[in-house]
Amino acid sequence: MARYGMVIDTTKCVGCMDCVVACKTENGTPEGFNRDWINYVVSGEFPTLNMEIRSERCNHCDNPPCVDSCPTGASHVHDVGKVVLVDDKLCIGCKACIAACPYDARYIHPEGYADKCTFCIHRVEQGLDPACVSVCPTRCMYFGDLDDPNSQVSKLLNSRKNHTLIPDAGTKPRVYYLT
Amino acid sequence: MNALSRRRFLKITGTTVGAAAAGGAALKASQILTQPRSGSKGIQKIPTYCDICFWKCGAIAYLKDGRLWKVEGNPEDPLSRGRLCPRGTGGVGAHYDPDRLKAPLLRMTKRGNEEWVEVTWDQAFDYIADRMQKIKKKYGPESVALFSHGIGGNFFKHTLKAFGTPNIAAPSFAQCRGPRDAGFRLTFGEDVSSPERTDIKNAECLVLIGSHLGENMHNSQVQEFAQAVENGATIIVVDPRFSIAASKAKYYLPIKPGTDLALILAWMNVIVKEGLYDQEYVQKYGFGFEQFATSITEYTPEWAYPETGIQPEIIRKTAREMARYKPATLVHPGRHVTWYGDDTQRSRAIALLNALLGSWGRKGGFYYPVGMDVPSYPYPAYPKTVKEKVDNPAKKYPFAHEAITTGIREATITEQPYPIKGWFVYATNLIQALPNEQETIKAIQNLDLMVVIDVIPSEIAGWADVVLPESVYLERYDDLNVEWFREPFVALRQPAVESPNDQKPNWWMAKKLAEKLGLGQYYPWNDIEEYFDVRLKSAGLSLSELKKKGIIKGAQQPIYFDEGIPADFSTPSGKIEFYSVQLAKAGFDPVPKYKRPAGGPPGYFRLLFGRAPVHSFGRTQSNRILSDMMDENEIWVNKKAATRLGVKSGDYVRLKNQDGVVSNKIKVKATERIRPDCVYMVHGFGHTSKMLKHAYMKGASDSQLITRYETDPLMGGTGMNVNFVTIVWEEA
Incomplete structure (x- = not known):
């Protein structure tokens, strides 16, 4: 069974937010909220600077604290690709998952349930890439099965320097950043 | 002519509305219902091309159960290559924008007060046509001017030319790319044009001087920039700000603002002095190289250092890096380059640096764009204009090859060389586009007619007498995009959804206005599809195929000298002009010279x-x-x-x-x-x-x-x- 993950090449990313816009139109995310966002991480002093530009979202962790903390089972690991999802019918909007997530990846939808990135599982099940990956004008985002050694994501992770976010949290995130 | 006074208008319409006329309550996009396409269920895909900026990317509009859902890139389109930029992806928001203009508006009180009455289209055109005829009678047709932006302005240009005015300008020249195109014309005899003929994806060294690709989201350019980064091209970024592009650069040069020309001259000094230029290319195609070389000897890196703040060894190192990858070194000419007033000379210096590197006409430099031969519509000839254009009297600016917006503004204020009494403003917010808004407002006070055509109520609309609400691009046909790019193609913009209110497409407005003006013979077609059909048939193409695909491509053609493009230069010497006789004759520096820009008050x-x-x-x-x-x-x-x-x-x-x-x-x-x-x-x-x-x-x-x-x-x-x-x- 697949274990989906995302690999994002920060050297190509220009932080244009196309991924954020595409997510919004694809998923109808309400005004004022977004499921993904851009982080510009600047280090150094002018003019000797470094900047890592990252498209961030739910990390669909192998060890998801949101799922562990959910009292109703709304937050769960989906059969397909081990994607972390929220069943809005079971969610009571208690925000335990929001408190548990070290990535601040969730928000409460105006209709009262926790919402976040789904890796566009509705598209993936049709053989498409997630919306963010499919629109990126720099083609810096890759999606696929981390357990398949022949997938593009696995190959990139084997050949390129990369990191995840807050690895110390022990969540085993599945969104990787190439540097 | 059915002449209606403004007073009578107030009586007719009865409905008086304030600033809210174009606004409405603050609804969320999801709450606004638009007309679904008749009985449609499921997903429909309609190919078109984008208008969120002027790049004209091929797109596919998706409808879900008849409602506009999303817009994606058309994979067949060479500009978008199947991927839109964030603005294009967010294009649906233009359709659902609750602040859109909804109905034709007529000014009720003082200009700029934004108090309007809603009128019918017929009333609006009667009012406009009446004022235009009065201006024509008193001052001549040349006294009506059009400011326009983007392909949507084509039909209004047509109507105004038929009316008899030559005064048509766009801020894209004098407030944007004009100096660049003038500088390149003076050097190579040709513009950089739009989309830029820059071969970014094949560049092995890319130099960006104040060009913030990645923030400036011209789709093809950004896609190619990412390719160049991926290919390991050496990126050199010159910018007072650590831009997104700077974060990808091997060399970031944090230049003192306004001193770019000093740096470019110093680069050329190093490249010439060290003999690093493409000697064969320069010898074969260049004119006046010796005079050029002599005139830049003073501009050493040591001279440039106190001007620019860039260390001499960095200037040398980056110059050598550029030479190392020649001719696949692209010194990007930029786009918005109206910075300091010496911009044509700076752009010419960029052209000369590229000439030294041999990049013009070469892979990884500047290619020769190709286009499809789709003939224009066979309209009757426009009336001969009696008066010269008003924007550049006595060729005060001898190297302006397009009309100058600010020249029309000045003539409107001074009434010299003759008065301008009517302004049409299509899809450009002159209050924000032209410098010094007080001059723009002063000019507007002199007008007898001010018409704004737009999709949103921008500041300039607030100053209009009549505001005409346009359908957004997802709701309208527009002129064919016969693009000049890497490969020839023609693209169609076609409606995916209906306009939610009383908005109309520009072609419809321009045609109706022409008919009111008694110029119906200039619109021999009834519907724009007839117009497309005539043009496409004369090119041997089919409208039904274009409607289905959104784009038809022609055969690939050579785009580099090496592929057989003749190295002809439309300059007076027929060569690349390192030394410009025409500039010298006109009293300008034949080779660019640096002048330190004025500083600001202390503490500013x-x-x-x-x-x-x-x-x-x-x-x-x-x-x-x-x-x-x-x-x-x-x-x-x-x-x-x-x-x-x-x-x-x-x-x-x-x-x-x-x-x-x-x-x-x-x-x-x-x-x-x-x-x-x-x-x-x-x-x-x-x-x-x-x-x-x-x-x-x-x-x-x-x-x-x-x-x-x-x-x-x-x-x-x-x-x-x-x-x-x-x-x-x-x-x-």
Whole structure:
């Protein structure tokens, strides 16, 4: 069974937010909220600077604290690709998952349930890439099965320097950043 | 002619509306229902091309159960290559924008008060045609001018030419790319054109001078930039601000603003002195190289250092790096280059640097764009205009090859060489596009007729007598895009959904107006599809195929000298002009010379401005999807300078310029990513149009602070980076 993950090449990313816009139109995310966002991480002093530009979202962790903390089972690991999802019918909007997530990846939808990135599982099940990956004008985002050694994501992770976010949290995130 | 006075209009319509006319309640995009396409269920895909900026990317509009859902790139389209930029992806927000203009509006009270009555289209055209005929009778047809932006202006241009005016201009020349195209014309005999003929994807070394690709989101350019980065091209970025592109660069040169020409001259000095230029190319194609070489001997890296702040060894190192990859070294000519008033000469220096590297006409440099032969519609000839164009009297700006907006503005104020009494403004917010808004407002006071055609109620609409609401691109046909690019193609913009209110496409308005003016013979077609059909048939193409695919491509053709493009240069010498006799004859420097830009008052920062990837000019701030990405701009201040001033990120301040003009409040971004002698903001915010409710007074407008400008003596461009500001604390 697949274990989906995302690999994002920060050297190509220009932080244009196309991924954020595409997510919004694809998923109808309400005004004022977004499921993904851009982080510009600047280090150094002018003019000797470094900047890592990252498209961030739910990390669909192998060890998801949101799922562990959910009292109703709304937050769960989906059969397909081990994607972390929220069943809005079971969610009571208690925000335990929001408190548990070290990535601040969730928000409460105006209709009262926790919402976040789904890796566009509705598209993936049709053989498409997630919306963010499919629109990126720099083609810096890759999606696929981390357990398949022949997938593009696995190959990139084997050949390129990369990191995840807050690895110390022990969540085993599945969104990787190439540097 | 059915002449209606404004007084009678008020009687007829009865409905008087204030600023709310174009606004309506603040609805969320999801709450606004539009007309579903008759009985349609499921997903429909309609190919078209985008209009969120002028790049014209091929797109596919998706409808879900008859409602507009999303827009994606058309994979067949060479411009988008199947991927739109964030603005294009957010294009649905233009359709659902509750702040859109909804019905034709007629001014009720003083110009600029934004008090209107809604009128019918017929009434609006009667009013406009009546005023136009009166202007024609009293002053001649030349006294009506059109300001236009983008392909949507084509049919209004046609109507106004048929009316008899030659006075048609776009800010894209004198406020944007004009100096670049003039500088390249003087050197190679040709423009860089749009989309730029830059072969970024094949460049092995890419030099960006103030070009902030990645923030400036011209789709094909950014896609190719990412390719160049992936290919390991050496990126050299020259910018007072650590831009997105700078973060990808091997060499980031944090130049003192306004001194770019000094750096370019020093680079050329090194390349010539060390014999690193493409000697065969220069010998074969160059004219006046010896005079050129002599005239740049003084510009050593040591000379340039105190001007630019760039260390001589870095200047040498980067010059050698450029030479190492020649001819696949592309020194990007930029696009918005109206900075300091000597912009044509700076652009010419960029052209010359490329000439030294042999990159013009070569892979990884500048290619020769190709286009499809789709003949124009066989319209009757336009009437001969009696008077010369008004914008550039006595060829004051001898190298202006397009009309100068600010020249028309000046003529409107001075009535010299003759009065301009009518303005049509299509899809360009002149209040934000032209420098010194007070001059624009002063000119408007002299008009007998002011018509604005747009999709949103921008500031300029607020000054109009008549506002005509246009359908957004997803709801209309537009002229065919017969593009000049890497490969020949023709693209169709076609409606995916109906307009939600009484908006109309530009072609319909332009045709109706022509008919009211008694110029119906200039529109022999009844419907725009007939127009397409005639043009496409004469090119041997089919409209039904184009409607289905959105794009038809022609056969690939050579685009480089090496592939057989003849190395012809349309300059007076027929060669690449290192030394320009025509410039010398006109009294200008035949080889660019550096002049130090004037500084600002002590304690002031130079005001710089640019683009954000999620907005187009001031046209997208009320698009709810794009405003969700960025709903106000920030003022970038160097961190140490901010600390010294006692401001921090998130504080609201105002900016006061050298003439005492104070901006709307704006959020501080205290950052390491900018020099301490300048500040930077994204253009297009700080809207003051009350009708533009969602964007009203969010962020500050750079345009408002641009009270001064330096006019380029060669082509009339308005250099706008010559204003200085201080920070004024906003009371909590």
